[in-house]
Amino acid sequence: MERVDVAIVGGGPAGTSAAERAASHGAETVLFEQGVPREDRDALGPDSTDAAGILDYWIDIMDFDYREIPDDVIHRELEATEFIGPSSALELTTTGIDASYPKFGYTFHRTRMDDWLHERATDAGAEIRIGTSVTDLETNLRASSPKGPTHTLTLSSGDQLEAQYVVLADGPQRRVTIDALDQFTPPGRSISNHLSPPEANHIAYQEYREFPPELFEEFDDRLKFWWGYIPGETAYPWVFPNDGTVARVGLTMPIGMRLEDVDNPSSYVLLEPDDETLPSGSEYITRLLEREYGDEYDVETDIPIAEDRGKSKGTETYPISSTRPIDSPVGANIAVAGGAMGATSAFHEGGYHVAVRTGKIAGRLAATDSLEHYNELWKRAIGDEILRNVAFADIVEDYEPDDWDRAFDVVTDMQADGADDVLLSKRYSAGLDAMKILAGYKKRKYRYRNGNYVQFVEDQYLY
Incomplete structure (x- = not known):
């Protein structure tokens, strides 16, 4: 049976980032991607679909120097975003978050960006097998390996492969992730209760x-x-x-x-x-x-x-994932990254940036035999972003059209009052409605503090 150090399931931004980091740290790494056809790609590749926009600070979350991203990836540099309600509208020209990128953000060619990440992974020494999917993953918790549990992956070809570490990055559809994690969940506590695609x-x-x-x-x-x-x-x-x-x-x-x-x-x-x-x-x-x-x-x-x-x-x-994230069963030598773990968000139209960053962290830790730190480190890297997303999503959960108009009017008043970072500002002089929005935001952030936005935590897995 073929054996590798790190096997990665899924070739989107999380998977390819994990492959690049693992290979660059010396691990024998293989990535499996089932591949889909696209009008804008000559061969099979990952399912390169989303609205494909990046805000300024997201580049820092991805841990990229914006100058290294190829010019042909970028479509348009952005100066603002407009939020339009039935009767009101709002323009924002700043995210209010410090960032190295000098513009508001940019739109990008998703296929070219994915292909660039594939090239980075291949150049680092990872093997990428497009057109080969993983159909099953079984973990041997009592393996004789000095590094702990090992995994047997069954491929669409019928072949099998053994890996010391696995990174699950199969996106919001989670075709492999749910069954793979259910090996370690208590009776009646299937991961599908939290991450079932139709519900999550x-x-x-x-x-x-x-x-x-x-x-x-x-x-x-x-x-x-x-x-x-x-x-x-x-x-x-x-x-x-x-x-x-x-x-x-x-x-x-x-x-x-x-x-x-x-x-x-x-x-x-x-x-x-x-x-x-x-x-x-x-x-x-x-x-x-x-x-x-x-x-x-x-x-x-x-x-x-x-x-x-x-x-x-x-x-x-x-x-698009629209739920809260889960921890990974790192005691079983498995990390889940990006949309597969629920780290992306429908509130901000996906989450390419958090997929890249969680993939990078998972790949590096798997290659250096330190995967036990993954749940701690992904929270440190993207926790503030997750906290913002779940807090805002909670606030607008029951909004109807009039509520959006009212909220946009409030933020417009706050802008006129000199609050640049209008969604996070502590300025309350824009009136009672502003106080309610800001108080609600702070209340929800407090509820989810210290990683409480995680809906299935590490110590709930059974090994």
């Missing part, structure tokens, strides 16, 4: 659209989000500018939500009185574009889908 994820849909040049100029240096336009917790459409005059127009929403689950459906801009079910993602996008630009443009003719992009003729559907 949102679904996202996006289209690559070619805009008229004069229209594209309206958002060529900014992200746009529409809040309170569609129902569902952290459900919203967006526009992200890409190369040329192409933009990604998409949305995220809870999986399995039904129209009968919606309170006050008439209050949502993109729902119509004769709807018998919630619209599909493509219908939502058509309605958004018609509402925003239909007075001056024929949407399907003037803003067509760019069919040479994405997974399928200019469109793509993909899951």
